[in-house]
Structure formats: structure tokens, C-alpha cells
Amino acid sequence: MNYVIEAQGLTKRYKRTIAVDNIDLQIPAGRIVGLIGPNGAGKTSALKAILGLTTYEGNLSVLGKSPSKDRAALMEEVCFIADVAVLPRWIRVWQLIELTENIHPKFSREKFLQYLSSTKITLKHKVRQLSKGMVAQLHLAIVMSIDAKLLVLDEPTLGLDILFRKQFYTNLLNDYFDEQRTILITTHQVEEIEHILSDLIFIQDGRIVLNSSMEDIQQNYVELTVPPDRAATTRELQPMNERELFGRHIFLFHNADREQLNALGEVRTPGIADLFVAIMNGGGS
Amino acid sequence: MNRLMALVKREFWENKGAFRTTPLVIGGIFLAAMLMFLITFNHFDNEFQSLKELLRFIAQQDAGLRARFLYESTLVMSMTFSMVLAFVVFFYLLGSLYDDRKDRSILFWKSLPASDTLTLGSKLLSAMIVAPVIFWIVYVITHIVIMLLFSVAIMMLGENPWTLFLGLSNPFKAWSMVLLSYFAQSIWALPLYGWLMLVSAFAPRIPLLFAVLPPVVLGVLELWIDFLHTFTLSDNLFGLFGHWFANSPLIMSADSHGNDNFGAALGIPLTSDFDHQVTVANIFDRLFSSDMLIGLVIAAVFLAGTLWLRRRATES
Numbered sequence: 124m125n126y127v128i129e130a131q132g133l134t135k136r137y138k139r140t141i142a143v144d145n146i147d148l149q150i151p152a153g154r155i156v157g158l159i160g161p162n163g164a165g166k167t168s169a170l171k172a173i174l175g176l177t178t179y180e181g182n183l184s185v186l187g188k189s190p191s192k193d194r195a196a197l198m199e200e201v202c203f204i205a206d207v208a209v210l211p212r213w214i215r216v217w218q219l220i221e222l223t224e225n226i227h228p229k230f231s232r233e234k235f236l237q238y239l240s241s242t243k244i245t246l247k248h249k250v251r252q253l254s255k256g257m258v259a260q261l262h263l264a265i266v267m268s269i270d271a272k273l274l275v276l277d278e279p280t281l282g283l284d285i286l287f288r289k290q291f292y293t294n295l296l297n298d299y300f301d302e303q304r305t306i307l308i309t310t311h312q313v314e315e316i317e318h319i320l321s322d323l324i325f326i327q328d329g330r331i332v333l334n335s336s337m338e339d340i341q342q343n344y345v346e347l348t349v350p351p352d353r354a355a356t357t358r359e360l361q362p363m364n365e366r367e368l369f370g371r372h373i374f375l376f377h378n379a380d381r382e383q384l385n386a387l388g389e390v391r392t393p394g395i396a397d398l399f400v401a402i403m404n405g406g407g408s
Numbered sequence: 409m410n411r412l413m414a415l416v417k418r419e420f421w422e423n424k425g426a427f428r429t430t431p432l433v434i435g436g437i438f439l440a441a442m443l444m445f446l447i448t449f450n451h452f453d454n455e456f457q458s459l460k461e462l463l464r465f466i467a468q469q470d471a472g473l474r475a476r477f478l479y480e481s482t483l484v485m486s487m488t489f490s491m492v493l494a495f496v497v498f499f500y501l502l503g504s505l506y507d508d509r510k511d512r513s514i515l516f517w518k519s520l521p522a523s524d525t526l527t528l529g530s531k532l533l534s535a536m537i538v539a540p541v542i543f544w545i546v547y548v549i550t551h552i553v554i555m556l557l558f559s560v561a562i563m564m565l566g567e568n569p570w571t572l573f574l575g576l577s578n579p580f581k582a583w584s585m586v587l588l589s590y591f592a593q594s595i596w597a598l599p600l601y602g603w604l605m606l607v608s609a610f611a612p613r614i615p616l617l618f619a620v621l622p623p624v625v626l627g628v629l630e631l632w633i634d635f636l637h638t639f640t641l642s643d644n645l646f647g648l649f650g651h652w653f654a655n656s657p658l659i660m661s662a663d664s665h666g667n668d669n670f671g672a673a674l675g676i677p678l679t680s681d682f683d684h685q686v687t688v689a690n691i692f693d694r695l696f697s698s699d700m701l702i703g704l705v706i707a708a709v710f711l712a713g714t715l716w717l718r719r720r721a722t723e724s
Contacts, residue, residue: 176518176722198521211422211513218421225414226520 125187127152127273127305128173132181135168135329142168143179144329150322152272153302157316158309159399160326166309169326170277173307174203186272199228202266203275210258212251216244219265227269235268238298256287263291267299274299276308280315288312292319317395325402333402341392345376349388357387364401375401411522415530416538419504426496427539431546434492438485438550439557446561460565467572475576476671482551482582483659483672483686489547490590490658496543497535497597501604502615504531505714509721524718528605528711535601536594544587551579585659585686589674592657592691599652599703602710609717623649654679655699657691 128150135143142165150156160166171177173185175194183190188197210219216239223230239246242260250258259280266274280288296319300306308316323340325333335343349357354372358365360383362374375393376384384390393401420427449459466474505528508514517527559569594601604619611618627645634644656675663673663684674691677684682693694700 171722174518176515178720178723194518195521195523195526198519203515203519205515205519206512209512209515211508211516212511213422214418215421218418222414222418223520226411226522228521 125152126150126184127154127186128307129184130181131183133169133172133183134180135165135172135177136180141329143172145181146326146329146331148324148331148334150305150307152305154321155300155306155319156308156322156324157313157320157395158307158324158326159313159395160309161403164326165329166326167277168329170203170275170307170309174201174275200271201273201275202269202271203277204259204262204266204279205277206279206281210250210262212249214250215246216248216250216261217246219250219261220246223265223269229270230265231268231270235264238264238267238294256283259283259287259291263294267294272304274304274306276306276310278310279308280310280312288315292316295319313395313399320395323395325399327403333398340398343378344393344398345379345381345384346391346393346397347374347376347384347388348372348391349374353387360384364397364404366397373397412526412530412533415522415527416533419530419534420538423500423534426500427534427542430492430496431489431543434488435546435550435553438488439553442554442557446557459561460567463562463565463567463572467567471576474573478573478577478579479582480662480671482577482579483585484662485551486547486586486659487661487672489543490586490593490660493540493543493590494658497539497601498604500539501531501535501601502608502619504535505605505608505718505721506611506615514721518722524715528715528718531605532601532711536598537591540590540594541587544583544590547586548583551583555579585688588688588691589658589686592695595695596652596657596700596703598707599710602707602714605714606710606717609714609721651679651681652699652703655682655694657694659686 126149128148130146130148133143133146133148134141144165146169158166158169168177172179172183173190175190175192175197178191185197186200190197214222220232220235224232239261242257242264244253244257244261244264250261253261263279280291283291292315295306308320310316320337322336323333324331347357347362349372351370351372354365357372357374360374360376360379362376362379364375366373375397381390446459449462508517555574559574562569562572607615607619623645627649630644631646654676659672659674661673661676662671663677664670669685672686673684674682674686674694675684681699682697683690
């Protein structure tokens with residue numbers, strides 16, 4: 124099987140710290156992968172290595188190319204949005220189109236103009252005249268007009284309001300994603316992306332602590348809500364995590380017997396945020 | 409090639425003010441001064457009473473002398489443009505690899521399929537060719553308009569501008585000489601350009617400080633150590649820089665060239681390493697000198713360092 128991203132022993136060291144610690148990773152095509160981790164876990168370092176923006180140790184192949192040696196060639200197939208505010212502030216929209224058109228062989232002006240027509244952005248606008256949300260729309264319009272195989276989004280919706288954020292992911296899912304493409308997203312706002320992800324990777328202290336498809340997560344992890352009088356009984360079943368909400372106890376189980384849990388209380392699939400907290404607090408499998 | 413041109417265009421868009429507006433402003437100042445000159449001469453008494461008398465005085469002069477004066481004055485007129493061009497290119501290069509690191513738009517530029525070598529090349533090309541050519545075009549246009557204005561003024565006084573000066577000299581020779589000296593200067597200045605780009609790629613902040621301070625400190629130290637040894641002040645980094653400047657193939661002063669052959673000069677005629685008279689041969693003398701060769705080696709080292717830094721600009 125051909126993987127879009129394949130890493131063996133990927134390591135990134137800074138002078139004193141190890142940001143990415145010996146990671147093995149395989150991401151096939153047609154997935155939407157969420158890379159989730161606390162601040163300083165090594166998410167951005169890993170993404171930079173994948174995008175050829177930094178040096179690294181170990182083997183890394185993205186679309187069959189080496190990012191550190193072949194950044195320019197790789198960028199014909201890979202797009203990334205690093206943050207909302209990185210478009211040059213002096214540039215005008217028409218200049219941005221002309222530039223991208225001449226540099227990117229897979230850019231479609233028609234598509235771009237079509238996306239742009241659904242926004243308030245005009246060709247004469249300078250990036251500095253646009254609001255943060257409009258800059259994000261513009262950047263997304265460029266990226267979606269490029270026929271790339273891998274799209275990397277590093278905190279793409281940071282600082283945007285809820286309407287823009289919802290719109291951003293809706294556009295991405297409806298107009299861009301298909302089984303030929305792969306999207307890799309990091310964000311702290313996990314609730315927003317949890318229903319669009321196909322795979323989930325948790326990273327902590329430079330290591331992968333969870334790498335699973337969403338189906339597997341739904342099968343393997345269970346959240347159980349019980350009244351206080353059954354809390355002690357439930358605890359004996361060795362939950363990963365326990366928290367209290369409005370006087371009810373909520374437990375998280377990994378590979379537990381569903382029949383048994385059903386008898387105790389209300390069972391459902393945990394949210395990514397709760398799973399994240401549980402695993403980061405040492406409940407990893 | 410398409411990509412390189414797109415990147416060069418991007419440099420022009422970003423620096424329109426410096427590359428295009430600046431020479432236009434100089435041209436405008438020239439034209440304004442010309443108009444003021446014409447009006448003044450018509451209104452006030454002075455040595456020549458009026459413009460008409462000045463024209464009579466000029467007409468009495470030898471035609472060869474008038475042609476020479478026209479040629480030399482065309483060369484001298486370029487000096488204002490050249491000086492400002494030098495400042496523009498200096499600050500352009502100093503910011504060329506710094507500004508996008510500062511506003512983080514480097515992440516966007518690096519997301520385009522253009523190699524760092526190509527990016528560096530587009531910036532160097534803009535400094536060496538694009539900016540000089542734009543300045544040169546505006547200089548030529550300004551010169552043409554001045555000649556036209558002067559001719560109209562002369563015709564209004566009932567004289568014939570063609571016999572007086574237009575027919576005497578071929579301005580293309582002076583214009584080409586200026587363009588040639590611009591290109592030669594671009595090559596001559598490569599070690600400086602390389603240094604500025606290196607600083608631009610390296611400086612964590614205030615690139616101007618990082619560009620100027622190290623050579624000044626080094627030069628002062630050299631002076632001091634030298635003085636301790638010999639109690640004289642001989643060649644050092646400052647002297648080297650002075651020689652580089654004085655030997656430049658750019659028209660930047662005037663000289664008598666050893667006889668009464670007075671006119672524009674290449675560089676500043678303080679040194680005798682090269683002939684300072686403005687000729688094609690003298691320009692090429694500089695480009696094919698051993699000094700130039702050493703300069704190119706230094707430039708290559710600086711540029712290689714710049715590329716190394718640029719590749720790692722998104723670390724940390």
C-alpha cells in the first residue's frame with residue numbers, strides 16, 4: 124500500500140529538548156487525520172518536518188519524496204495553511220492569483236474565482252484591508268483551488284469567530300475533500316473537528332500515545348454515566364478516567380464489556396476532548 | 409523561467425514605492441528645477457541679462473565643445489539617479505529576507521513550489537537588474553523631457569534648437585554608457601549585496617545594525633592593532649572599502665583626467681588603480697580585474713551562507 128506520509132524513527136531535536144521522539148507513522152490516502160496534543164507536544168515540529176520546513180533525523184517520506192531535500196517539488200502536491208495570518212499583508216488579491224497561477228502548476232483560476240464570489244473579498248483588496256476571517260477565507264480559497272494530494276492545516280481557525288470556523292470546515296468537507304486527498308489537521312478546538320475526522324492521533328512529549336481510526340475509537344472506548352450510589356461498583360471495573368458532573372459520575376472505559384456497563388448506567392461514545400484528557404492524564408493503553 | 413519571472417514580479421509589487429515612485433520623484437524634481445530655471449532667466453537680470461543672451465553666448469562657442477558639454481552633462485545628470493538607486497538597493501536587500509520572517513508570511517512563500525535558490529535569485533535579480541533598469545528608463549525619459557522643454561523655450565525666443573544643440577550630440581551614447589555602468593556596478597557591488605542578503609537572512613532584528621556594526625568594529629580594531637605595531641595608519645577594512653568605492657565603475661564624480669579633458673568620472677579619482685575616464689574599456693578593466701575576482705569569491709561565500717540560512721529560516 125502506498126502511504127501519503129510514512130515515517131520511521133522520525134526525531135526532531137532542538138539544542139536541549141527533543142520535540143519529536145522517534146515517531147513511526149503511516150497515513151494512507153483519503154483520510155482526514157487530526158493530530159491532537161497539548162502545547163509543546165511536538166505537533167508543529169512534526170508538521171514542519173513533513174512540510175520540509177525543518178531538518179530532522181529518521182526516515183520520512185511524503186508522497187514518495189523527501190521533504191528536507193525536495194521541498195519545492197513536494198509543494199506542487201502539498202498545500203498548507205500554517206495560521207490565519209501568514210498571507211503577506213501588502214499583496215492584492217489579483218496579484219496573489221497571478222503569482223500562484225504562475226508558480227503552482229495545479230492552480231485553477233476558475234475555481235478560485237468561484238470560491239471568491241461567495242465571499243465579500245474583491246480582486247482589488249489588499250490583504251491588510253481584510254478582516255482575520257476574510258484572510259482565512261482567501262487562504263482557503265487559494266488552497267482549495269490547487270489540486271493537491273495532501274493538505275496540512277496547523278491551527279487554521281485560530282482567532283476566528285464561530286460562524287467563520289463552521290463555514291471553514293463545511294467548505295473544506297463539501298467542496299474539497301474526496302478519497303484521493305488527505306487532510307492533516309492540528310487544532311486545540313477539537314470539538315469542531317471531531318465529526319469530520321476519519322483518524323485520530325494523540326501526541327504527548329514527542330511520542331504518539333494514540334493512533335486509531337474513528338470507528339475503532341467508537342468500538343473500543345465507552346463513556347458511562349452513573350448516579351453516585353453506583354460509582355463505587357463502577358470503579359471496580361477499572362475505568363481509565365473518572366469525573367463528576369452535576370453530581371453524576373462519568374467513567375471512561377477502554378475495551379470494556381458493554382453488557383456489563385449497560386446494566387450500570389447510560390452508555391455512549393466519548394468525545395475526543397474527554398478521551399484526550401483521559402489519555403493525557405496517564406490512562407493510555 | 410516562468411516561476412522566476414513571477415517571483416521577480418512579486419518583488420516589484422512589494423517594492424513599487426522604492427523601485428518606481430522614487431525615480432519618478434527625482435525626475436519630477438529635475439523637471440520642476442528646469443521650469444524654475446527657464447522662468448528665472450526670463451524674469452531677472454543677471455550675467456546674461458536674459459535667456460536669449462545666454463543662447464547667443466552658447467551659439468558663439470565651438471560646436472565640438474558644445475557637443476562635449478552636452479555629452480558630459482547627460483552623464484552627470486545620471487549621478488542623482490545613481491545615488492538614490494544605491495540607497496534604494498541597499499535598503500531593499502537589507503529587508504529582502506528579513507521582512508517576511510518578521511511578519512511570518514515566509515510560511516506562505518515556503519508553501520509555494522519555488523526553491524529557496526530561486527527565491528534568492530529573484531531578489532538578487534531585482535537588485536542587480538530590475539531596479540537599475542527602471543531608474544535608467546526614468547532617467548532617459550527625464551532627459552528627453554528636459555531637452556524638449558528647453559527646445560520649446562528656445563523656439564519661443566525665435567532661435568533654432570537643432571543647430572544650437574539638438575543636432576550636435578547623439579544622446580544614445582551617453583544613455584548606453586550610463587546603463588552599462590549600472591550593470592557593471594551591479595557586478596562590482598556583489599560582495600556588498602551578498603553581505604546585505606546574509607545579514608537580512610540572519611538578523612533577529614534591526615538588520616541595519618547587524619549590517620553596519622560588525623565591519624565598523626572590525627575596522628576600528630584593525631586600525632588600533634595596526635597603530636600599536638607601526639604607529640601609522642595603513643590599509644585595513646576601511647581602506648579596502650574606500651578603494652572599492654573609489655574604484656567603482658559607476659559614474660559618480662567629475663575629473664580633469666590629467667589634462668583639460670574635463671568631464672564625468674568613474675568612481676572617485678582618488679586612486680590610481682584604474683583609469684577613471686568614462687569609457688567602455690575602463691569599465692571592463694574593472695570587471696576583469698583580480699580585485700573583481702576576489703570580490704566575486706567573497707560574494708559567493710556570502711550568498712552560500714544566505715541560502716543556508718534561508719533554508720533553515722522556519723526552524724524553531
